[in-house]
Amino acid sequence: MIKLIEIKKAFKGQQVLDGINLHCRKGEITVLLGRSGGGKSVSLKHIIGLLKPDSGQVLIEDEDITKMDSVKINRVRKKFGMLFQDGALFDSMTVGENVGFPLKESRKYTRAEIEVKVRESLAEVGLYGIEQKMPSELSGGMRKRAALARSIVLRPSIILYDEPTTGLDPIMTDSINNLILQMQKNLGCTSFIISHDIEATFRIADQVAVLYRGKIIMAGKSDEVRNSDHPFIHAFIRGEEGEKFAEDN
Secondary structure (H helix, E strand, O other): EEEEEEEEEEEOOEEEEEEEEEEEEOOOEEEEOOOOOOOOOHHHHHHHOOOOOOOOEEEEEOEEEOOOOOOHHHHHHEEEEOOOOOOOOOOOOOHHHHHHHHHHHOOOOOHHHHHHHHHHHHHHHHOOOOOOOOHHOOOHHHHHHHHHHHOOOOOEEEEEEOOOOOOOHHHHHHHHHHHHHHHHHHHHEEEEOOOOHHHHHHOOOHHHHHHHHEEEEEEEHHHHOOOOOOOHHHHHHHOOEEEEHHOOO
C-alpha cells in the first residue's frame, strides 16, 4: 500500500533521512519508532506528499507521488485520513462542523447527507450527540476522538497518525489505541503511526519499524523487534539509551 524506497532528505546540509526503505502492507498497522527529532515526522510528510525527497521514491498503491504535480497529488491524498498530534480542530467551528469539513470541501454531499455522515463518524468513536459542542468544551481525549471522526468521515483507505496518544493519561491512551484497532477492523484501512509509546506499539502493530540515524534499522513483528540484539533498539525500548547515544541529540 505504501512503499518508501531509498528516500533521502537533508535540511541545510543536515541529513535527516539517509536512504529509508519501508513497505506498509494493505490492511495492516505499521508503527514507526525512533528518537525525537530523528525524522519520523519527516517520513510521514513524505508519505502524504507534503515534502519531496532529495532522491528516492514514495509509492502509494504503486503510484510514485514524487513525480506528480499538485493536482495529481491531491487526487492521491483523497485516499488518506490524518490524525494530527494535537487534533488540529478549528476552534471557531462546532464539533459537527469540524467533522463535516472534509465533506463540505468535497462538494459532493448535501447538507442532510453531511449531517448523517457526521453523526455516524462521531458514533464510531464514541461521541454520539455532541455535534453542537465547541472544541473548547471537550477534554483532551474527546478532542482526539473528534479529530479521528473527522479523519474517517470520507472513509479513507489509509490513515496516518502523528503521535496519537501524546498528552493523554493511561486510560485515555488505551482507549485511543483500541479505537485505532477498531478503525482498522471496521474500515479495512492501512494505518501508519509515528509514536513514542513502546507498550502500545507492541500491542497494536502488525509491523514495527525503527528509525535511527536516518535509516530503518529494523522492520518486523513486535516480538522480533522486542527481542532484537541491536544495541540502539535494545536500549530504546527499555529507556536506557544513556551516554552511548548522546551524540544523536
